[in-house]
Amino acid sequence: MNLNRLTTISKKEFSDQITSRRFLLILIIFCLVLGISAINGVNDYNKALDKYKEGATGQIFQPSVLIVFQKITNSIGLYGLGAVIGIATGFDLISREREGQTIKTILSQPLFRDELINGKAIAGILALATITLAGFLIVLSVMLIIGIVPDPEEFILIGIIWLITLLLMISSFTLALMSSVFAKTSSSALILALIITFLMYSIIPVAGGEFGSLILLGKAPQESDYLSESSGDNGNYENIIREYNKNQDEIYDFVNLFSSESVYNEITTPITWPSHYIIHTQIGSGTFARNPELADNIEKPTIWSILKDKWVKILVFIMWPAVFFGVAYIQFMRADLR
């Protein structure tokens, strides 16, 4: 691979991206959604601060300004904005070249195929970085205008959320790029990308969890099967169902790895809303409701503790774009140009 040629392709592709109407539209939508989410997030922050001062349960730690990003990460992950932007940036990168007959024109020039697909990928990632950076700068502007100034540590955490958000979009972008290599037309590529996204975000986590539980664990144990007729005691049912639920959670946890959106939320929640994370994942919401004092001795998770806790998910988060791009790369290198 030649760096000059790669730079030439990346520059041209990046220029194509940022001068397109599609990019402008995505940028406007993204900044609008983030701006509105930021305003709502600031309200949430103020409310959480008030509740914390009142000593309300549920606010274990003093809310940080990062709570502003809770609504933003929900919009990007849970509501699929990140996936939509990633797909929109990459679904026609190769298929458009095929449709416009430019694929032969460009590949008949002295350059290697991998330089073309790598150049396109770099440009797409840079375009996504530009979009996300612009959106996050809008959020920071809103916060500063309202008078909320993050401290240096919070700035670093905001940077980490930005990086994770970019990774989420890159995951969808590489999936779309892969679809673009396989499909003959851009519309087919878009449909293929949406189908795979739907499968990975919704079908596999839900159906995979149910199906996996049924296959690996069998039907959930029924309390009536453990009732002792003589004593009326349900014996060790509680232990068995607890064990069953734990195993079922592990299966769901595994199939959720297929959903970048789910992994994204799992990584960002401890940063944006640590109290919620501790209550729901470490203590358990039911246990906390019964014994709120359990949270007294728990320290606020640091970035290192989050990384330690979530390293598998972070690896998976990096793995998906690598897998999608790898498949796209191999297929493109073998593609028939006739």
Next chain:
Amino acid sequence: MITTLNLTKEYNGKKAVDNLNLEVVEGEVFGFLGPNGAGKSTTILMLTGMIEPTSGTCMVNGVNVALDPLKGKEILGYLPEDVGFYKNLTGRENLDYIGKFYPMTTTEREERIEVLLQKVALRDVTQKVGEYSRGMNQRLGLALALLNDPDVIILDEPTANLDPEGVLRYREIIKELAAEGKTIFICSHILSEVRAVCNTLGIMSQGRLVARGSVEEVENELIIQSRTPQKIVIKAINPAVYEAIRSISNPDLIAINQTPAGIEVEVRQDIRAEIARELDGRSRGITEMYLERPGLEELFLKVYRREQG
């Protein structure tokens, strides 16, 4: 300049190109003909280093294109069939982007683009390629093929989409390039066009080269292969000429007919000299005698159908 040796390309066990041995020498304007699926495009893709041969070699100006495709692409000029350009860029911007892949300085590239746009009459066109007509697109394609000032130029259907004026300009450019000693490889379906600019021809059918030589040699070869009779037309004001011709005995003579156009003599090969000799002294009143050969298209179709059949 272009040499292929036992060049073969298989797709799923089917040979698209089958042991192609072809040599195109420096300065030759070579027409590469064949029906759809004959293996022309596959051959071109191998010559341009865009696909690897299954076996055999193809050399362009001493470069083994399969082993060093980048070098091959650097010395070749290629106009793909239905050439595509980036629609959001102008013609100049398209050439500038593509020119960056060749070893040229910015000044050299800009000067070269200026000359080429002038050559294909697109110098003053400032609109984006998306607004180009098909003919303009094709002319830009020709400029693209000449961008690196190559010694070997491969043109795939170069006159497709060109208007008559464009075709004339294209012929002039080919003549200029031929005069400069460039080797030109033209792949086309428009046989008359090939005939107009090429001095040699090659015909592909079912992955094989079925005829190769000068235009006349290939025509003769096709006449033999197709077993198509030729026609000698004799126009005479003296009715006795018809009787005199009827008396000629020659194994290549098939039939003699009197038609309003004149006397039509169907022959296996050109026997005008023999006829003139036989009629010596009895040829008074003959105003015209010429050979009518079947067109290249007709011959090509007949041979192709024979190959298919």
